[in-house]
Amino acid sequence: MTLRALPIAFVGSFPDPLQTLDPPLPEIAFVGRSNVGKSSLLNALVGRKQIAKVSGTPGKTQLLNVFRLPTCYFLDLPGYGFAKSSKTAREGFRLLLEGVVGKRSSLSGAVWLLDARHPPSEDDRAIQELLASTGRPVLTVLTKADKLTRSEQAAALGARARELGMAADELMLTSSETGLGMVDLRESVLAAVAGAGRPSGADD
Numbered sequence: 386m387t388l389r390a391l392p393i394a395f396v397g398s399f400p401d402p403l404q405t406l407d408p409p410l411p412e413i414a415f416v417g418r419s420n421v422g423k424s425s426l427l428n429a430l431v432g433r434k435q436i437a438k439v440s441g442t443p444g445k446t447q448l449l450n451v452f453r454l455p456t457c458y459f460l461d462l463p464g465y466g467f468a469k470s471s472k473t474a475r476e477g478f479r480l481l482l483e484g485v486v487g488k489r490s491s492l493s494g495a496v497w498l499l500d501a502r503h504p505p506s507e508d509d510r511a512i513q514e515l516l517a518s519t520g521r522p523v524l525t526v527l528t529k530a531d532k533l534t535r536s537e538q539a540a541a542l543g544a545r546a547r548e549l550g551m552a553a554d555e556l557m558l559t560s561s562e563t564g565l566g567m568v569d570l571r572e573s574v575l576a577a578v579a580g581a582g583r584p585s586g587a588d589d
Contacts (some may be wrong), residue, residue, distance in 0.1 A: 386461065389565055390432035392455055398448040402484025411457040411581035412491050413574055416482065417498030418553060422528040422561055426498065427452075427461060429491060429499055429561035430571055433539060451575030457493070457578040460485060466508035486515055493581035494522035501527035502540045504548050513549065523576050524557065525549070526570060531560040 394408065406412070417423045424437035435495060436452060450461040462485060463478040495516055499509060512552060516523045527545060528540050546553040557573070559566035 387431070388432040388571060391541060392460075393431050393433065393436055394453050396449050396453050396458070397426065400481070402449060402481050403489060404449060404451070405454075406451060406458055406491070409491060411493040411578045412489070413457060413459040413462055413578065414462055414485055414489075414492055414495045415445045415498065415533060416462050416495055416516070417528075418421055418506065418508060419499045419500055421466075421500050422479065423464060423498055425561040426460070426526070426528060426559065427459065428563065429567050430574070431459075437557040447478070451494070456575070459582075460492070462486075465512065466506060481514065492519075492521060494524070494577045496524045496526055496570075498526050500526050500529050501538070501545065502532060504544070504581070522580075524570070524573055524577070525551065525555060526557045526566075528559055528561070530558045530565050531562045545572065553554060560581060580582065 415423055415427060425439040428434055431454070437450070437560075447463050449463075452459040452461065462482050465478060465482060485492065494552065497516060499505060504511070527542065530541075533541055540556055542553050542556060546556055549556075557566050557570055559570055561567075
């Protein structure tokens with residue numbers, strides 16, 4: 386299913402996790418392992434085809450990519466856990482991610498993406514702890530559900546919930562290919578934005 390397209394514009398790519406954005410608006414960060422389908426999900430979520438660049442090569446996103454919607458910013462972060470990146474690049478990705486998630490006072494919440502087919506990795510566990518430590522709202526999203534049959538989807542949802550120590554209804558099963566879960570995800574993201582209001586640290 387294709388959602389109605391949302392007005393959205395690319396603001397820029399930045400190496401600084403504390404990059405100031407003007408005007409101040411609520412910010413939602415999109416976080417996930419390399420090749421988890423983050424760019425595809427972002428495109429499906431806003432009803433566009435190529436707002437976020439989709440690549441078959443993991444580790445393609447290397448900076449903080451910022452998109453502006455009428456009521457908020459979407460922050461597209463580099464995927465973590467890509468083993469083929471150099472040690473220096475991996476360290477840079479980690480510092481950028483930790484800076485945005487842990488130190489960015491204007492951040493309202495995060496959408497955390499996990500591949501529905503696989504158990505959480507050590508990197509995923511570390512990110513779960515980091516996200517929990519911030520106290521900000523987190524939407525936990527399982528991607529690539531179209532790769533599973535209906536019965537496999539139900540089994541994967543239960544398994545991932547147990548592995549993460551969460552209730553199954555705290556996870557959202559999605560597919561950017563079929564549109565599964567996208568309406569609910571969009572409504573949840575926009576509700577989080579509406580609840581965030583004016584970001585902390587914004588000038589009066």
